[in-house]
Amino acid sequence: MFAAAAAGVLVAMALALTRACLGPSVFDRILAVNSFSTLTILLIAIHGFLTERPEFLDICLVYALINFISTIAVTKYIENRGFGPAPKEEEPGEV
Amino acid sequence: MITLGNDVILASDILNVVLLVLMLITALSLIFLRNLFAIIMMSGIFSLTAAVLYVVWDSVDVSFTEASVGAGISTVLMLATLALTAPEEKRIRQRHWASLAVVTVTGALLGYATIDMPRYGDPEAPVNKHVAPRYIYESGKEVGPPNMVTSTLAAYRGYDTLGETTVIFTAAAGVITIIGAARRRRRTSADVSKVREV
Numbered sequence: 001m002f003a004a005a006a007a008g009v010l011v012a013m014a015l016a017l018t019r020a021c022l023g024p025s026v027f028d029r030i031l032a033v034n035s036f037s038t039l040t041i042l043l044i045a046i047h048g049f050l051t052e053r054p055e056f057l058d059i060c061l062v063y064a065l066i067n068f069i070s071t072i073a074v075t076k077y078i079e080n081r082g083f084g085p086a087p088k089e090e091e092p093g094e095v
Numbered sequence: 096m097i098t099l100g101n102d103v104i105l106a107s108d109i110l111n112v113v114l115l116v117l118m119l120i121t122a123l124s125l126i127f128l129r130n131l132f133a134i135i136m137m138s139g140i141f142s143l144t145a146a147v148l149y150v151v152w153d154s155v156d157v158s159f160t161e162a163s164v165g166a167g168i169s170t171v172l173m174l175a176t177l178a179l180t181a182p183e184e185k186r187i188r189q190r191h192w193a194s195l196a197v198v199t200v201t202g203a204l205l206g207y208a209t210i211d212m213p214r215y216g217d218p219e220a221p222v223n224k225h226v227a228p229r230y231i232y233e234s235g236k237e238v239g240p241p242n243m244v245t246s247t248l249a250a251y252r253g254y255d256t257l258g259e260t261t262v263i264f265t266a267a268a269g270v271i272t273i274i275g276a277a278r279r280r281r282r283t284s285a286d287v288s289k290v291r292e293v
Contacts, residue, residue, distance in 0.1 A: 003106045012112050017117055020136055021124045029136045039167070040143045044150050050106060054154055063146070066167045070139065077174045 002050040009046060013039045030074055037067040109152055118144045129184045135173045142166040175274050196240075226251075 009049045013036060020032035048054040121141045128134050142165025149158030213220035230243055230251065238246035248256050 003102070006106065006110060010110070010117075013117060017120060017140060020133075020140055021128075022118070023130070023133060026132060029133055033136045033139050036140050036142050040147050043147050047107075047110065047147075047151060050105060056150060059150065059155060059159065062159070063162055066162055070167050070170050073171045074136075074174065077178065 002046055006046045006050060008045065009039050013043070026078060030071065030078070033074075036069050037063070037070075041067070067086045075091065096167075107151060111148070114144055114151070129155050129186070131177055131180070131184055134184070135170060135177065138173070139166045139170045152176070161279055172270060172274075179274070 016032045016036040016039060020029050020036065023029055041063045044059050044063065045054075045057055048056050098126075118141060121137055121144065125134055125137050125141065128137065142161055145165065146158045146162040149155070149161060149283045217223070230247055234243050234246040234251075235241065240246050240249075
């Protein structure tokens, strides 16, 4: 059952990778990376249950946070071609 | 000790192969793409795939670092750098076949060297015979913390960890200086022109 789920997630990962490769627009790529990263989280969760060790499920939460923050960073970059005009928000260390 | 069924091991093997193929496709596209924004996105995908592979290989801490540094911070840093440069990579007319040959030969030699390596997780391997037993049996008495990894990093390899931290701090300071300097210059010139207008 978990193996079938893992296979489905892998197929979806391949599709997202194809979209990120081919583009053509910036938004295709952002969405492809975002969904690839969501699929990564799913695959880690499924792998935990597949090998009967779901202890590493917590990692998925952290990955979801990283995914969220990097998507925000990328969209912010696209909006201003840089990290924003306000001096407080533009430090990359903050992200 | 958890024993896994044969079908689970087979599923893990298939997972490994598919993920490595995905990584290979990502790496090839990194070479052939010319749009720098697309390259940054693809390198994020590369790190994410690597992070899953590290979880499959049971090194969760490495996976953690890969996801936060590879997919998180370095994507942001590369985007900040991209804001200072052109959006397209310069097209290279000349092909360096000699470099390709050197890289191929080095890779083949490294691959050949792995044949001599002990099997993964072999208890008789030299790496598991040298200092590892002492860490496992004595670290509780000698250092104190119940976690072996903590006592190894903080006590047995304390100088090494200090050196690593220094290197990372220096690198971060350098990157922030370079990225911040260009922006500061832009801001000061903008201020100067504003003053002139007044």
